[in-house]
Amino acid sequence: MERRTFLKTVAAGLGASMIGTEAIAQTSPGSRSAKKVIVAGAGITGLCCAYELMQHGIDVTVLEASGRYGGHVYTGRDGLSDGLFADYGADHLTRPGYEQFFRYVDAFGLKAVPYPNAEGSPLPANGGQMTMIGGKFYNEKMLADPATQRALGFNDREIAFLARHPWYELPDLFLADHLVRFRDAHQPFGNGLDDLDAIDLDTLYARQGASQRARDYLGGQHVNALYGVWRFAVMRDRGIPLSEGETFHLEGGNEEMPKAFAARLGARVKLAHPITAIEHDATGVTVSYTAYGREEPQTMRADYLVNCISLPVFRRIPVTPALSPAKQYIVDNLTYSSHPFFVFEAETKFWLDDGFPTLAMSFEHPDISQIWVVPETARSSRVVLKAFGPAGASPQRVLAAFRELYPGKRDTIVQALTWDWSKDPFAPTCEMEPFAPGTLKQFWPEIMKPDGRLYFAGTYADALSRGMESCVRSAARVAQEIADA
Amino acid sequence: MQFKVLASSAVVLASSLTAALLRAAPPAPGPQVDITSPADHSRLAWQAQGSYAVTVAYDGKSTRFDEIPSSDVLLAATFVPDTAAPAARRGTPLAQALIDVTQSNCMGCHDFNASAGGPSFAAIGTRYAGQAGAGATLAAHIRNGSRGAWGSDSMPPHPDLSAASAAAIATWILAHGADPAVRYYAGKSGSFRMIAPSKPGPRAGLVLNAYYTGPLKGGGTREAAGRNVVVVTGS
Numbered sequence: 001m002e003r004r005t006f007l008k009t010v011a012a013g014l015g016a017s018m019i020g021t022e023a024i025a026q027t028s029p030g031s032r033s034a035k036k037v038i039v040a041g042a043g044i045t046g047l048c049c050a051y052e053l054m055q056h057g058i059d060v061t062v063l064e065a066s067g068r069y070g071g072h073v074y075t076g077r078d079g080l081s082d083g084l085f086a087d088y089g090a091d092h093l094t095r096p097g098y099e100q101f102f103r104y105v106d107a108f109g110l111k112a113v114p115y116p117n118a119e120g121s122p123l124p125a126n127g128g129q130m131t132m133i134g135g136k137f138y139n140e141k142m143l144a145d146p147a148t149q150r151a152l153g154f155n156d157r158e159i160a161f162l163a164r165h166p167w168y169e170l171p172d173l174f175l176a177d178h179l180v181r182f183r184d185a186h187q188p189f190g191n192g193l194d195d196l197d198a199i200d201l202d203t204l205y206a207r208q209g210a211s212q213r214a215r216d217y218l219g220g221q222h223v224n225a226l227y228g229v230w231r232f233a234v235m236r237d238r239g240i241p242l243s244e245g246e247t248f249h250l251e252g253g254n255e256e257m258p259k260a261f262a263a264r265l266g267a268r269v270k271l272a273h274p275i276t277a278i279e280h281d282a283t284g285v286t287v288s289y290t291a292y293g294r295e296e297p298q299t300m301r302a303d304y305l306v307n308c309i310s311l312p313v314f315r316r317i318p319v320t321p322a323l324s325p326a327k328q329y330i331v332d333n334l335t336y337s338s339h340p341f342f343v344f345e346a347e348t349k350f351w352l353d354d355g356f357p358t359l360a361m362s363f364e365h366p367d368i369s370q371i372w373v374v375p376e377t378a379r380s381s382r383v384v385l386k387a388f389g390p391a392g393a394s395p396q397r398v399l400a401a402f403r404e405l406y407p408g409k410r411d412t413i414v415q416a417l418t419w420d421w422s423k424d425p426f427a428p429t430c431e432m433e434p435f436a437p438g439t440l441k442q443f444w445p446e447i448m449k450p451d452g453r454l455y456f457a458g459t460y461a462d463a464l465s466r467g468m469e470s471c472v473r474s475a476a477r478v479a480q481e482i483a484d485a
Numbered sequence: 486m487q488f489k490v491l492a493s494s495a496v497v498l499a500s501s502l503t504a505a506l507l508r509a510a511p512p513a514p515g516p517q518v519d520i521t522s523p524a525d526h527s528r529l530a531w532q533a534q535g536s537y538a539v540t541v542a543y544d545g546k547s548t549r550f551d552e553i554p555s556s557d558v559l560l561a562a563t564f565v566p567d568t569a570a571p572a573a574r575r576g577t578p579l580a581q582a583l584i585d586v587t588q589s590n591c592m593g594c595h596d597f598n599a600s601a602g603g604p605s606f607a608a609i610g611t612r613y614a615g616q617a618g619a620g621a622t623l624a625a626h627i628r629n630g631s632r633g634a635w636g637s638d639s640m641p642p643h644p645d646l647s648a649a650s651a652a653a654i655a656t657w658i659l660a661h662g663a664d665p666a667v668r669y670y671a672g673k674s675g676s677f678r679m680i681a682p683s684k685p686g687p688r689a690g691l692v693l694n695a696y697y698t699g700p701l702k703g704g705g706t707r708e709a710a711g712r713n714v715v716v717v718t719g720s
Binding site for chain 2: 219221222223276277312315316317318319320321322331332333334335336337338339366390391392393420421422423425428429433434436
């Protein structure tokens with residue numbers, strides 16, 4: 001999901017972490033809980049959940065189908081020079097907004113590196129952002145000019161607002177009176193806005209007097225309006241600005257976090273052990289799985305199972321008895337985003353020769369919508385760029401579109417790469433898409449609930465989905481719930 | 486000693502000849518497709534999930550060693566009112582549109598009956614049912630990509646599919662995507678559901694057909710050998 005289309009937010013006050021009390025598991029027999037838990041999936045959610053369970057003294061085993069852990073958090077090095085790398089999945093962290101994640105960063109001695117303009121996030125004033133509208137590039141100064149705004153189709157009220165606010169704060173103009181009505185981050189209903197469940201956010205913007213230009217900028221078609229407004233309310237509650245805050249990535253790549261969890265879990269993580277069946281009853285869970293290259297199934301019994309596999313992959317595993325109809329609805333109907341990053345390696349910062357302070361551009365081309373610069377990831381005069389393009393497109397097609405649109409004289413790009421998540425059998429999806437109009441009641445709060453002894457964690461299983469932070473929040477929440485059970 | 490060496494050489498020669506003969510043997514015309522699970526004539530409760538596993542061998546390659554990718558396997562689960570009727574076991578050829586669907590990257594984002602990165606074929610079939618020009622609209626979305634029809638994510642273009650293939654896929658989705666009597670499952674293993682389109686009788690069940698959808702050698706046929714049809718009776 002792109003930022004411009006739908007700003008992200010985060011849930012409040014979940015999952016008291018055990019982190020900081022014990023960075024490395026040191027469970028003694030006396031303090032061990034008798035509970036045994038199987039975690040399904042060794043993406044960042046599964047690893048974090050297992051780590052938290054381990055910190056609670058619970059016997060935990062992680063079964064991962066793939067031969068690598070990390071799932072959609074993947075740092076790639078192949079094809080790049082000088083030791084440069086790029087994250088092909090989870091791209092960045094924000095501050096504020098990643099409080100739980102940063103606790104792990106600090107506890108594991110990792111380092112967050114500033115990463116401005118990540119995925120096209122707003123740069124500070126005069127940062128050099130270029131935006132294509134109607135086939136023409138606009139810089140920030142042009143976009144701040146009321147005459148330009150009027151020519152683009154903003155109305156008087158919007159132009160007056162934009163004289164005092166950046167564009168990304170436009171939701172406040174239309175939704176401020178709605179946001180103040182939410183009192184509890186976990187309760188979207190009962191605030192006098194329940195009828196918004198039936199319409200989409202774009203319709204609400206129109207109802208609130210937004211011009212077509214503002215609606216085009218804000219997006220929100222097919223996004224449940226109640227869900228959208230609720231997200232903004234929680235975002236405000238958490239002190240996360242509409243700019244999304246400052247953006248960072250981890251030194252060494254974002255996969256450093258899964259690696260840090262996995263290092264502490266050790267042999268508890270079983271790679272290439274796909275789960276083939278789950279049976280559950282009132283007293284526990286029996287999981288069938290196979291070990292790498294072996295066909296004979298094995299079984300493991302535990303008190304609980306935490307599913308940390310994305311739901312389109314999870315539903316390939318038969319569950320006996322079948323999930324409740326309410327939970328099955330979620331498993332069958334949650335929609336995910338899945339978009340590739342296109343990674344270019346350039347010999348130089350060629351845009352400087354063309355007078356651009358940075359390469360931060362958005363486009364309207366079907367083969368490329370955004371390009372930005374990744375901070376130096378290795379000692380090199382070369383530089384890595386990332387771009388958004390459509391899934392399934394070849395990197396060369398996306399590069400050709402960039403070359404068609406780039407307003408400078410020439411580029412020095414020598415490599416174009418991507419990672420096609422749609423072909424990944426184990427981690428094909430990224431975050432959940434916003435709920436569709438008319439469906440929030442079916443999803444919330446059921447999406448957070450366990451089904452008997454089966455618990456659910458993942459970016460979707462949190463009050464609000466927002467990247468890796470919602471993964472670790474949901475993981476810590478479930479670990480706490482099991483510890484308390 | 487010399488005799489032994491000669492004898493060994495003869496064995497080696499014979500082995501080489503056998504291997505050469507084996508290599509020279511004409512390839513089987515079609516794939517070997519076996520449903521290894523569930524067992525034929527097994528029973529499973531309605532609404533329950535069962536697990537399935539399929540092996541495919543073709544042209545010296547096997548799904549067992551990932552020489553044939555899992556995405557080249559498709560399972561159809563068709564409701565039949567009487568699993569004992571001989572007609573229930575009759576294998577049906579797979580529509581070319583479904584072969585194209587599995588050979589392009591459609592299944593990376595779509596599933597037949599549930600949401601994933603994109604809407605299910607059932608949801609698409611339901612939304613566009615009965616609309617004039619829906620086939621052409623969907624075919625254009627498939628070929629050229631689309632944005633905003635279902636959410637903020639975009640559907641990529643598919644220049645790998647011909648206009649005729651895209652049209653056939655669109656037609657299939659409109660005609661069969663929301664068919665309550667047949668569910669399709671992509672991949673060599675996974676789960677299937679005992680779902681009936683209406684209240685099932687005591688002899689009703691599902692017939693599972695497994696298919697190889699990968700590329701064929703010249704002159705090859707999709708007609709498969711092996712246990713590629715099994716019947717599961719509901720309970």
